[in-house]
Amino acid sequence: MGRDLLYRRRLLAVRLRSLAIFFAVIGPGIITANVDNDAGGIAVYSVAGANFGYRLLWVLIPTMIALIVIQEMCARMGVVTSKGLADLIRENFRVKVTVWMMLALVITNAANTASEFAGLAAAGEILGVTRYLVVPACALLVWVLVVKGTYRGVEKAFLFACLIYLAYPISGFLAPNLKWGEVFHQTIMPSIDLNTAFLIMIISVIGTTIAPWMQFYLQASVVEKGTRLEQYPWGRLEVILGCVIAIVIAFFITVACGATIFTTGERITDAAQAAVALRPLAGRFASLLFAIGLFNASLFAASILPLSTSLAVCEGIGWERGVDRTFREAREFYLLYTMLIVVGAAVVLLPGISTAHLLKIMIISQFLNGLLLPVLLILMLRLINNRNLMEKHVNSRLYNFIAWGTAIGVGLLSIALAIITLFFPSPG
Amino acid sequence: MIFFAEAYLSQLIGRAVRDPSGQVVGRLEDLIVSRNGAFPPVTKILLRRRKQESLALPWSTVRSVSEEAITLSAPLDRITPSLLEDGEVFLAKVVMDRQIVDTHGRRVVKVNDLKLGSVGGRVRLIAAAVGTRSVLRRLNLEGIALAVCSWFGYRLPEHLISWEHVRTLEPVPDQLQLDIEGDRLKRMHPADLADIISDLHAKDRVALVSSLDEETAAEALEEMEPEERAALLNSLPGHVGAGILDEMAPDESADLVADLSPERQHELLSLMGEEEASDVRELLSYPEDSAGGLMTTEYVGVRAGLTAEQAVVHLREKHEDAEVIYYIYVVDNDNRLVGVMNLKDLILAPPQAIVDTFMAANVIKVTPEVHQEQVAKLIARYNMLAIPVVDKEGKMQGIVTMDDAIDSVLPTKYKKRIPRAFAP
Numbered sequence: 001m002g003r004d005l006l007y008r009r010r011l012l013a014v015r016l017r018s019l020a021i022f023f024a025v026i027g028p029g030i031i032t033a034n035v036d037n038d039a040g041g042i043a044v045y046s047v048a049g050a051n052f053g054y055r056l057l058w059v060l061i062p063t064m065i066a067l068i069v070i071q072e073m074c075a076r077m078g079v080v081t082s083k084g085l086a087d088l089i090r091e092n093f094r095v096k097v098t099v100w101m102m103l104a105l106v107i108t109n110a111a112n113t114a115s116e117f118a119g120l121a122a123a124g125e126i127l128g129v130t131r132y133l134v135v136p137a138c139a140l141l142v143w144v145l146v147v148k149g150t151y152r153g154v155e156k157a158f159l160f161a162c163l164i165y166l167a168y169p170i171s172g173f174l175a176p177n178l179k180w181g182e183v184f185h186q187t188i189m190p191s192i193d194l195n196t197a198f199l200i201m202i203i204s205v206i207g208t209t210i211a212p213w214m215q216f217y218l219q220a221s222v223v224e225k226g227t228r229l230e231q232y233p234w235g236r237l238e239v240i241l242g243c244v245i246a247i248v249i250a251f252f253i254t255v256a257c258g259a260t261i262f263t264t265g266e267r268i269t270d271a272a273q274a275a276v277a278l279r280p281l282a283g284r285f286a287s288l289l290f291a292i293g294l295f296n297a298s299l300f301a302a303s304i305l306p307l308s309t310s311l312a313v314c315e316g317i318g319w320e321r322g323v324d325r326t327f328r329e330a331r332e333f334y335l336l337y338t339m340l341i342v343v344g345a346a347v348v349l350l351p352g353i354s355t356a357h358l359l360k361i362m363i364i365s366q367f368l369n370g371l372l373l374p375v376l377l378i379l380m381l382r383l384i385n386n387r388n389l390m391e392k393h394v395n396s397r398l399y400n401f402i403a404w405g406t407a408i409g410v411g412l413l414s415i416a417l418a419i420i421t422l423f424f425p426s427p428g
Numbered sequence: 429m430i431f432f433a434e435a436y437l438s439q440l441i442g443r444a445v446r447d448p449s450g451q452v453v454g455r456l457e458d459l460i461v462s463r464n465g466a467f468p469p470v471t472k473i474l475l476r477r478r479k480q481e482s483l484a485l486p487w488s489t490v491r492s493v494s495e496e497a498i499t500l501s502a503p504l505d506r507i508t509p510s511l512l513e514d515g516e517v518f519l520a521k522v523v524m525d526r527q528i529v530d531t532h533g534r535r536v537v538k539v540n541d542l543k544l545g546s547v548g549g550r551v552r553l554i555a556a557a558v559g560t561r562s563v564l565r566r567l568n569l570e571g572i573a574l575a576v577c578s579w580f581g582y583r584l585p586e587h588l589i590s591w592e593h594v595r596t597l598e599p600v601p602d603q604l605q606l607d608i609e610g611d612r613l614k615r616m617h618p619a620d621l622a623d624i625i626s627d628l629h630a631k632d633r634v635a636l637v638s639s640l641d642e643e644t645a646a647e648a649l650e651e652m653e654p655e656e657r658a659a660l661l662n663s664l665p666g667h668v669g670a671g672i673l674d675e676m677a678p679d680e681s682a683d684l685v686a687d688l689s690p691e692r693q694h695e696l697l698s699l700m701g702e703e704e705a706s707d708v709r710e711l712l713s714y715p716e717d718s719a720g721g722l723m724t725t726e727y728v729g730v731r732a733g734l735t736a737e738q739a740v741v742h743l744r745e746k747h748e749d750a751e752v753i754y755y756i757y758v759v760d761n762d763n764r765l766v767g768v769m770n771l772k773d774l775i776l777a778p779p780q781a782i783v784d785t786f787m788a789a790n791v792i793k794v795t796p797e798v799h800q801e802q803v804a805k806l807i808a809r810y811n812m813l814a815i816p817v818v819d820k821e822g823k824m825q826g827i828v829t830m831d832d833a834i835d836s837v838l839p840t841k842y843k844k845r846i847p848r849a850f851a852p
Contacts, residue, residue, distance in 0.1 A: 082630035091525050095540070095566040226630065226659055317563055318538030332560075 028221035029242030038301030039119025043362035046274035049257025054186035064247040066406040078222030086316035109309040111365035113344030118358040119298030122271035126291040139345040158300040164293040168252040174280035175259035207370025217308040306340035377407040434545035466592035467552040532593035534620040536627040559587030622651035646675035658687040670699035679724035682711035720796030723826035737779035800836040
C-alpha cells in the first residue's frame, strides 16, 4: 500500500517537472524571429524608413504572409521527416544541385556574417571604440562561445537583451511628426518607383525578413527539439507568433525612422545617423541606446549564423559535423566555420572601408539573400509537395499559391532590377 | 560475358544501352540488387527510354559492359521485362545519397557513391564510397581535383566502407537477411551502438531499434542519454518497447520508465513480464536520489548452511543475469541478510566447507531511504564494489553498484569518461 502511494507521488513529480521544462524553453520560432532582426535587418528597415519614408511599408504585409507560410513549411518538413533541409535537398535533388545550393549559401552567408561584423563595428564606433578592437575581440568571443559549446547558456541573455526593440514603438509614438493616417495609408497602398534604388530596397526588405539561412536554421532547430506530430499544432502557433513579432519590430523601426529622419529631408549614409530615430524616446541617449541594440543584435546573429551555415553545408555534403566532435573528427566543419568568421571579420577590417561602407555592406548582404530566396523556395516547394516525403502533410492549394507567388514575385523583381540596371542606369 | 573488374555506380548511370545490332535503346537509369549475403549481387537493370516508361531487365540479358556502352544479348522486343521481387532494392533511388550505418567504423555516414565489382563471376555491390573524393567524382571534378592535389604533392584519399560492414536503414523484408544484417550490429559494443542510434534521424532510429533483437536493443538503450531513450521508447510500438524493458537491468528499466508519461508507463508496465514489471514498480516507489532509487534487484544470494560446492552450483544454475557476481550475499530462510563473501573466497574454499564459516558476518549495508551521497561515501570509504540494501527487518531488497553510486554524484561530463565497471 505504502509503495503505491510513493509510486504515484513519483509520477506526479515527473509530470510537474515536464511542465516546468516546457514553459522554460522558448521555441525555435521565437528565437528565429529575434535573430531575424540582425544588423542587416536593422540597417535595411532604418534605411527604408529614413530614405523612403513610409513608402516601403506596404511591402511588410505581403512579406509577413510569405514569411509565415515559408517558416511554417520548414517547421512542418522538420516535424514530419525529422530531417534537416540540407539533408532533404541532398536526398531528393542529388549531389549537383546540393553542391550548387551550398556554394550559394556559403557566399550569401559569408556576406551576412560580414554584415554582422559591420554592425558590431558600427556600434563600436558610435560608442567611440575603434573597430580594430571590437571586431577581432567579438570574432574571438563568438568563436570560443560556440566551439566550447557554452552558447546555450548565453542564448537566454541575448533574448532578454532583445527587449531593447521596444524602444522603437515607444519612440514612434512619441515622435512629433507622426501622422498615423499617412502610415496606415502607405501600409495598405502599394507604391513603386521603377528605379534601381527602390527595387534594391524592396528586394532587400524581403531578403532580410525571409533570409535563406533562417529557413535552414529553423528546420534544424525543430528537428533538434524533436517535436512530435501530435504536438505540432503548438509548434506551428509558436512559429507564427515569432513571425508576427519579427514583422511588428520591422514595422516600428521603419516608422520610427520615417517619422524622425525622413521628415528632416536627410538621407542616412551610415549607421550612426539611424540612431536619430530613437531621439523622441531617449533624447541625448538615442545613440547609446541604438548602439547597444545594434551590438546585441549583431552579436546574437554572429553566434548563430555561421554555425548554422556550417552545419547545413556539412549535412548536405555528408561531412561529419557538430561542436561535440573533435577537430580531427570533423575537420571540414571546423574549417568552414572558422573561415566564415575570419572572412566576415576581415572584410570589415579591410583598409578603405569607411563608416558609410559599413552600412552598404549590411544592405547588400540582405539584397543577396533576396536574390537567393526564389531558388531556395522552388526547391522547398518541390519537397513539401512530394507525397512520398510528406504523406498527407503536403501543402494546401492556398499555401502553394502564396509560396509560388512569393518565389515568382521576388524573381520578377530581380529580373526587373537587372533589366533596369543594364538598360536604364540612373545616377546614384 | 565481359564485365569490368570494378566500377562506380555514378559512372555507370546514364551510360548508353545498346541492343546487339548496335542501336541505342536507352540509358541506364538504375541498378537493382538482391539483398542476399554480405555482398548483394546485381539482378536487374533499369532502362530509361525516351518518351516511354522505364523498363527493368534481368541482368542475364546484359552481354557486356564497356567504357562506352552496355550491350544487351538480345533485341529489346525479345526480352521480357521483369518486376521487382521481394528483397530487391534500387541502388540509385534508395541507397545513394542516404545515410547508412558503418558497423566497423561505428558511425553513421552518407553514401556518396557505390562501388561494384566482379566477384566469382557475378557483379556485386562491394563497397560504399563516402568522403570528399566521391563527391568530386559525382560532380565530374575528380580528374581536376587529383591534378590540383598532385601539384601540391597531396594524395586525395578514397574512403570506402566494405559492404559487409554496412547496415542500411530501410526495413528488411525477410528474416534471414535480418539475421545477417542484425548480426553486424550485435557485434558492436553497446556504447558504440548507442552513439550510432543518437546520430540517426528520429524515424531511422525507430526503424533500426525495431529491427534489433531485444537483448541487443536493451544493452544499447542502457548506454543512451535519458532524454533520447525516453523519446525513443515513446516512439516504439508498445509490445516492442515492453520487450526491450524486460531485457534491461531492472534499475535501468526503472530509470527509463520514470522518465515517461504516466499513461505510457501504465501501458508498458502492463505489457511487460510480470516479474520484471513488479521489479520495476518496486524500484519506482523509492525517490530517485536514494539507495532504493539507485539499486538493482539483480544480485547473487545463497542460503546459509550451503557448502561452498553447493553454492557454486547454485550460482551456475540461477544467476546468469546478475550484474555483480563478485560479492555473494548469504541470506537466511526469511531472506534476511546474514553475511557476504567474495567470489575469490568462495572458489578458494574447500568444497565441503559451509559458507557460514568463511563469510563476513558484519555486513556494511544501507536501507532504501538513505540518500545517494551517503551511499557513495560508504562505498568510497570501505572500497566496496557494491553495497547491499535491506529493509527495516534486514531483508535483502537489492544492491547499489559502485558505478551507479558514483554516477549520481559526478557531473555528467565526467560520467562519460568512466568505464562501466559491470558492463557485459
